[in-house]
Structure formats: structure tokens, C-alpha cells
Amino acid sequence: MLYMYLPIAGNSVNVFLILGLGGFVGLLSGIFGVGGGFLMTPLLMMFGIPPTVAAASDSNQIVGASTSGTLAHMRLGNVDVPMGIMLLIGGVAGGTVGVQVIKLLRAMGNADFLIAITYVIMLGGVGGYMFWESLQGLRKDKGVPAADSVPVASKPSGKKTLLQRLPLQYKFEKSGCEISMLLPLVIGVLVGVLAAIMGVGGGFIMVPVMVYLLRMPMHVVVGTSLFQILFTCVNVTIMQSYSNHTVDFVLAVLLLLGSTIGAQVGTAVSKRLKADQLKIMLASLVLLVCVKMMSGLLMAPAIMVALKGGH
Amino acid sequence: MKLGKNRMKRMIFMALAILLAGPVFLLASDAVAVPLELKLASATINISTFYNGTTLEVHGLVPVDADVVLQVSGPREEVHLKEKGKVAGFLWMNKNDVVLENTPAVYMLYTPAGSQAKLIGPELGIGYKALVKDIAISPESADKDFIFAEYVKLMEESGVYAINEASVAYGATTADGREFSATLTIPSKMTAGEYHVTAMSVQDGVVVGQVQEKLDLQLSGLPATISALAYGRPLLFGFMAVFIAVSAGLIIGVIFRGGGGAH
Numbered sequence: 001m002l003y004m005y006l007p008i009a010g011n012s013v014n015v016f017l018i019l020g021l022g023g024f025v026g027l028l029s030g031i032f033g034v035g036g037g038f039l040m041t042p043l044l045m046m047f048g049i050p051p052t053v054a055a056a057s058d059s060n061q062i063v064g065a066s067t068s069g070t071l072a073h074m075r076l077g078n079v080d081v082p083m084g085i086m087l088l089i090g091g092v093a094g095g096t097v098g099v100q101v102i103k104l105l106r107a108m109g110n111a112d113f114l115i116a117i118t119y120v121i122m123l124g125g126v127g128g129y130m131f132w133e134s135l136q137g138l139r140k141d142k143g144v145p146a147a148d149s150v151p152v153a154s155k156p157s158g159k160k161t162l163l164q165r166l167p168l169q170y171k172f173e174k175s176g177c178e179i180s181m182l183l184p185l186v187i188g189v190l191v192g193v194l195a196a197i198m199g200v201g202g203g204f205i206m207v208p209v210m211v212y213l214l215r216m217p218m219h220v221v222v223g224t225s226l227f228q229i230l231f232t233c234v235n236v237t238i239m240q241s242y243s244n245h246t247v248d249f250v251l252a253v254l255l256l257l258g259s260t261i262g263a264q265v266g267t268a269v270s271k272r273l274k275a276d277q278l279k280i281m282l283a284s285l286v287l288l289v290c291v292k293m294m295s296g297l298l299m300a301p302a303i304m305v306a307l308k309g310g311h
Numbered sequence: 312m313k314l315g316k317n318r319m320k321r322m323i324f325m326a327l328a329i330l331l332a333g334p335v336f337l338l339a340s341d342a343v344a345v346p347l348e349l350k351l352a353s354a355t356i357n358i359s360t361f362y363n364g365t366t367l368e369v370h371g372l373v374p375v376d377a378d379v380v381l382q383v384s385g386p387r388e389e390v391h392l393k394e395k396g397k398v399a400g401f402l403w404m405n406k407n408d409v410v411l412e413n414t415p416a417v418y419m420l421y422t423p424a425g426s427q428a429k430l431i432g433p434e435l436g437i438g439y440k441a442l443v444k445d446i447a448i449s450p451e452s453a454d455k456d457f458i459f460a461e462y463v464k465l466m467e468e469s470g471v472y473a474i475n476e477a478s479v480a481y482g483a484t485t486a487d488g489r490e491f492s493a494t495l496t497i498p499s500k501m502t503a504g505e506y507h508v509t510a511m512s513v514q515d516g517v518v519v520g521q522v523q524e525k526l527d528l529q530l531s532g533l534p535a536t537i538s539a540l541a542y543g544r545p546l547l548f549g550f551m552a553v554f555i556a557v558s559a560g561l562i563i564g565v566i567f568r569g570g571g572g573a574h
Contacts, residue, residue, distance in 0.1 A: 004361055007537045241548045260563035260564075261563055
């Protein structure tokens with residue numbers, strides 16, 4: 001077994017384990033357009049990496065994986081750059097607001113409770129809706145009549161009239177929609193706030209939002225999400241290195257080696273899957289994380305204290 | 312005037328006490344001056360690129376009729392913890408902030424076989440129950456013994472707290488004393504810093520002698536370079552981390568494009 005010492009985390013890790021972990025999360029990233037932070041950080045903590053170092057080093061790794069993934073998706077014509085930029089601007093602004101919200105909540109003393117509840121509700125809600133909706137889609141494909149899908153399909157027409165009145169209408173070609181530029185900006189802000197509160201990149205919230213609210217095609221959603229995540233994580237990596245010294249470079253490089261390859265494989269897999277299949281797989285993953293979090297909240301812990309900064 | 316007289320009396324009394332106490336103290340220290348030796352195979356451990364914890368051989372001499380306890384301990388620090396508790400009656404969450412002051416970062420004991428009961432205890436100043444006496448907790452209303460016991464569990468999981476029974480072996484007995492040896496575990500979670508290895512000789516429930524050696528853990532090679540850069544030039548470090556990540560992503564992307572061109 002080959003081990004390497006992580007100077008910032010202050011621990012050593014099995015090289016193959018971290019390579020494998022990077023590969024797995026990179027694969028998910030390439031398939032679904034999520035950064036995978038919501039999976040990677042808890043997994044790294046399980047292997048003895050301090051939570052702050054796990055989260056910051058993971059951002060560094062996501063930079064590599066999303067570069068690789070964005071490049072692959074760009075070649076397939078799956079990246080809507082103007083849409084990505086609007087979401088990104090909104091996301092950065094929302095993230096800044098979110099950090100202040102967290103500070104306020106911590107001062108009020110109930111932050112942890114609110115974070116955990118937000119997590120479970122968001123994961124459960126997003127995962128549940130996506131799962132149900134894509135199940136309907138898959139059934140329809142197989143010729144099973146799905147009466148419930150009619151109101152879902154008619155929803156956007158009602159919204160359109162209202163949204164078309166907003167200023168700064170722009171035709172997002174790749175996404176196949178003509179909407180106000182304010183819409184992705186506002187959505188970006190909302191996701192940014194949530195992501196900052198939950199301490200994650202927000203890919204798993206952004207993807208369903210793009211699919212259901214902006215009605216973008218699933219494959220363009222994945223590419224555009226990766227594009228947006230790339231820039232968010234560049235910012236996080238530099239800020240974390242500068243102010244908190246929590247980026248462990250050795251850990252990030254090991255994860256990177258696995259995840260950049262995983263992201264390429266993931267993109268290839270994503271190309272072969274139908275949109276509904278992609279959605280149902282992501283929904284299952286999100287629900288799985290939700291169930292794990294719920295069980296953690298409901299079961300009495302074995303050790304009644306935790307180092308501050310952990311979960 | 313009265314005050315000055317009293318002060319004078321007190322000073323004379325103190326001087327007499329010191330004069331009398333001197334020979335008594337010397338006699339006493341003579342009585343406990345039993346042979347106790349401790350030697351470490353190495354006083355420095357280098358944490359290099361492929362380091363995954365290590366072991367350290369120690370040996371020494373202890374009086375024939377005494378037992379030896381070895382202790383590895385680290386710098387005392389302030390530990391910030393979250394105590395878990397129930398919220399809304401059914402959700403287990405991190406609730407209260409608790410701070411343990413003067414807590415050793417590392418605390419490992421090594422004892423010979425079959426003698427743990429008489430070698431570890433608060434009256435000897437050895438073991439977790441002895442440790443908790445030196446630790447202060449805030450807020451003071453928190454249950455110190457319970458919180459520290461839970462903290463010990465957490466530290467035992469990462470290997471930096473341990474009580475290793477039957478881990479000291481006795482060798483030949485000579486005129487100078489009884490030889491002992493042990494293999495100390497240095498877990499990878501033990502970070503760079505200065506630690507102490509202490510040998511204590513225990514006889515009839517009393518610690519009769521103690522020797523201490525310094526043990527230095529230091530970063531070397533790649534870990535030392537990275538650590539220096541991360542703490543010394545953090546902005547440059549951040550940009551470098553991003554640059555390498557983007558390059559790796561691009562390189563892998565290009566490699567895959569070459570492979571993908573075939574189909």
C-alpha cells in the first residue's frame with residue numbers, strides 16, 4: 001500500500017483510495033454537471049481529513065475536473081456561455097450575501113440547526129421532484145399513459161407571459177430560450193445564497209433549477225453548470241488558500257488525477273444516456289445523500305462531542 | 312513598629328525552616344535516587360513525502376523492584392468542541408460550544424503486562440483520570456469529566472490518545488537494575504512539533520523516579536516545501552493550486568480528445 005503525507009491536513013492517506021475517490025466523483029461530475037462537493041467532503045472526513053481542509057481541497061480538485069469536463073462538453077456544443085456567465089455573476093453575489101447570512105445566524109446561535117434542516121429539505125425536495133418527474137418521462141417513453149405529465153408540460157406557458165414582460169430579453173441560443181437576462185441572474189443569486197449557507201458549490205441545486213425553471217435541455221444544463229462551477233471553485237480555492245490556509249495541495253493533486261479522468265469518462269457516458277435517465281440517476285443520488293443525512297440526525301451518536309468545524 | 316517586629320520574627324522563622332529543610336530534602340532525594348534510564352532510538356522523526364506514521368524503539372533501565380510506565384505526550388492546547396444534543400426533541404445535532412483548556416495534543420501510555428491496575432490512576436498522576444485534573448473547561452457549568460471522556464474516545468479513534476497494556480517488555484536484571492524495552496507507535500495524525508517521552512518508575516503505588524527525553528517531529532522534503540509555501544506565501548500558493556488544477560484538466564482533456572478522435 002502506498003501512502004502519502006498531507007502537510008496541511010496533518011495526516012497521511014492511501015494514494016489508491018484517494019485516486020479512486022477522485023475518479024468516482026469526477027465520473028459523477030462529467031455525467032451530471034455537479035461539482036460533487038456534497039459527496040466528496042463527507043467522504044474525505046471519513047478518512048480522517050479535517051472538514052475545513054476537505055472542503056477547500058475539494059474546491060481545488062473541482063477546478064481540475066470541471067476544466068476537463070467543460071472542455072469535453074464544449075466540444076459537444078453543450079455549453080451556453082452567456083447563460084453560464086449570468087448564473088455565475090448571480091452566484092458570486094448570492095454567495096457573498098449567504099456568507100453574511102451565516103454569520104448572522106451563528107451570532108443568533110441556531111445556525112447548525114437551520115443548515116441541517118435546509119440540507120434535508122433541499123435534498124429531499126429537489127431529489128424527490130426530479131425522481132418523480134423523470135419517472136413520468138420514462139413511463140411516457142415506454143407508452144404507459146401518464147396523465148399527470150400534462151399539467152407539468154403546460155406550466156411554462158403560463159409563466160412565459162409574465163416572464164416575457166421583464167426587461168433585457170436575450171436569446172440564449174444553446175439553451176433554446178428567449179428570456180430576460182435578469183432571470184438567470186436572480187436564480188444565480190438565490191442558488192448562491194443557499195450554497196453558501198449549506199457550504200457547498202450548489203451544482204446539485206443549480207442543475208434542477210436550470211432544467212425546471214429555465215427549461216434548458218438536460219445536456220446543455222450539464223455543460224453550462226460545469227462551466228459555472230469552474231469559475232466558482234477557482235475563486236474559492238484562491239480565497240481559502242489566502243485567508244484560511246486550508247487547501248492541501250497534495251490531496252488536491254491526488255483527487256485531480258482521478259477526477260479529471262473520471263470527468264472525461266463521465267461525459268462519454270452522459271452522451272449515451274437519455275435526459276430522463278440522467279435525471280433519475282441524479283435524483284437517486286441526491287435522495288441517497290438526503291437519507292444518509294436524515295439517519296445521522298435521527299440516530300444517537302456514538303461520541304457525544306465533535307471538533308468544532310465538523311458536522 | 313509592631314508590624315516591623317512581626318515581620319522580623321517571620322523572616323527568622325523562615326530562615327530556620329530553610330536551614331532545617333535542606334538536609335531533610337537532600338536525604339529524601341537520596342532515597343529516591345534510584346537508577347532510571349531512558350534511551351530513544353532517535354530523537355527526531357522526519358515527516359517526508361511517503362510518511363504514514365512510524366514506530367520508535369526505546370529501551371532503558373528501571374530499579375529491580377519497581378515497574379516502568381512510558382508516556383508520550385504533546386504540547387498542551389486549547390480544544391474547541393461542539394457538544395451533541397437533541398434539538399426539537401428528536402434531532403441529534405452539534406449544540407453547545409465547549410472549550411477544554413490545557414489539553415495535551417498527544418497522550419499515549421505504555422505499561423508492562425499484568426500491572427496496569429497498579430500503574431495507572433489519578434493518585435499516581437498517570438492516566439486519563441489524572442489528566443482531567445489539569446484541564447479547565449468553559450463554560451464551567453459543563454460536565455468536565457463526561458466531555459473529556461468523550462473527547463478521549465474521539466482522540467483514541469485517531470490514534471493520538473492510547474493506553475497500551477503489555478507493551479513494555481522486561482529483559483535481563485543486572486546489578487544496575489532491570490532492562491526494559493518498548494516499541495512506541497507514532498501515528499500519522501501526530502503533527503510536526505515537540506513531544507516528550509517520559510519513563511516513570513512506580514514502586515508500592517508511588518512514582519519514585521522520572522526521566523524525560525525530547526522527541527521532535529519535523530516536516531522534510533515535499534511536505535516541508537508545501538507547508539512553507541501555504542503559510543508563507545498563501546496568495547501565490549492559491550494561484551499555483553488553481554494553475555496546476557486547470558493545466559491538469561486541460562492536459563487530460565487533450566489526451567482524451569486524441570483518443571476520442573478515432574470514433
